[in-house]
Amino acid sequence: MGVDHQGPCFLVPGPVRMNDAVLAAMSKPVMTARGPEYRDVMAELNSLLRLAFNLSPSSLERGQESWSGDDGYRIIVVSGSGTAATEMSLANRLCQSDEILVPSNGKFGERVAQIAATFADCTHLKYDWGKSFDLEEIEQYLSTGAFEALAFCHNETSSGITQDAAALADLCKHHDVALLVDAITSVGGLPVHPQAWGAEAIIVGAQKCTAGPSGVSALAISDKWVTESKRRKEDDSANPSYYLDVHAALKKGSDDQTPWTPAINLTIGWVEALRVLSEEGLEERWNRCRTMAVGVRSLFSSLGFEFLADEGHRSDTVTAIMYPDGIDDAWRSRLQNEYQTYVIGAQDHLKGRMFRIGSMGETSIEEMVEGCERMLSCFRDHGLEIPDDVEVSSYFNR
Ligand SMILES: Cc1ncc(COP(=O)(O)O)c(C=O)c1O
Known part of the structure; x- marks a missing residue:
């Protein structure tokens, strides 16, 4: 010891708690949002987030498509807490007529269901807090063929239970249902395997396992997620969104930028915290x-x-x-x-x-x-x- x-x-x-280097990094003098100095920050942030999400590596350098990788996932950094990234993952991927199944066993799974119900036709399977999901019941629902997606909170912070993501992922693969995961207190703390699970979207909040600042979050989205959300957008069946419109973000990612003014100092701090994760x-x-x-x-x-x-x-x-x-x-x-x-x-x-x-x-x-x-x-x-x-x-x- x-x-x-x-x-x-x-x-x-x-x-x-944030370490001293994170706190010091956040008090750096302001820089412009579009210049090379900040694009360096975004490139490093995207690359380090790929590591935290357990995705394939990318360059830490600007101009090298750091947000993407050969596994087909892209990183989108969101100025807002984890709930904003969750909303982005659901609102853009689904339209009101899509059916989504959300099992929950705590407050944050219930919140996923509330967000899902705002943007789609949600069936909420509410289990007691801390009780495991009934996989057979979930399979019965999915086998109806009615569901476009299943969303769940992987690590239920309110009740201290971690769901069997691999088993849920198998059910989704078997029934060809999109898998969307709130991994806000998992990424950087628990094994997550977006690619093996076939997750279309997975979400992290900076202030949890990665020990970054509150108020910034990210999602990793698969090629399939992008294709499906574009299809809805082109169909005009998309949910209304502006600030959290992922298509605005997708236009900027290759350039190490975000569509709107980013949370500059928060992201600088998050990079510092993620460097510690990478070193460990x-x-x-x-x-x-x-x-x-x-x-x-x-x-x-x-x-x-x-x-x-x-x-x-x-x-x-x-x-x-x-x-x-x-x-x-x-x-x-x-x-x-x-x-x-x-x-x-x-x-x-x-x-x-x-x-x-x-x-x-x-x-x-x-x-x-x-x-x-x-x-x-x-x-x-x-x-x-x-x-x-x-x-x-x-x-x-x-
Ligand atoms: C598992 C989980 N999901 C969602 C949230 C909500 O995230 P935020 O408060 O960052 O919006 C939390 C916050 O504690 C959480 O633990």
């Missing part, structure tokens, strides 16, 4: 997130805590842990105020009943161990009987 962690422990599932290595980062999540799960289950998500599907970037009887969010406030340790509460109907620990971004294993030690102390302060000799670090085996 390295040097012990000092100072606050920031263990939330995004926005995550994508698989190494997946492994570090996994080591932290496995440690958290084994530690808390050994102490008798329960998890919201089904066993076998628990996420490696966010863990949702139920409060034991008699504990509520007062514990979380105390953890923050007295232990400078930040985790997040639950959303909607689960508010006050559980807490969530993020294991993403640049969080070190030392910080996670220290954070967990402080969580246990704070639970003791709240009257929970937890032995004093729990060897927290022994749960985090690299």
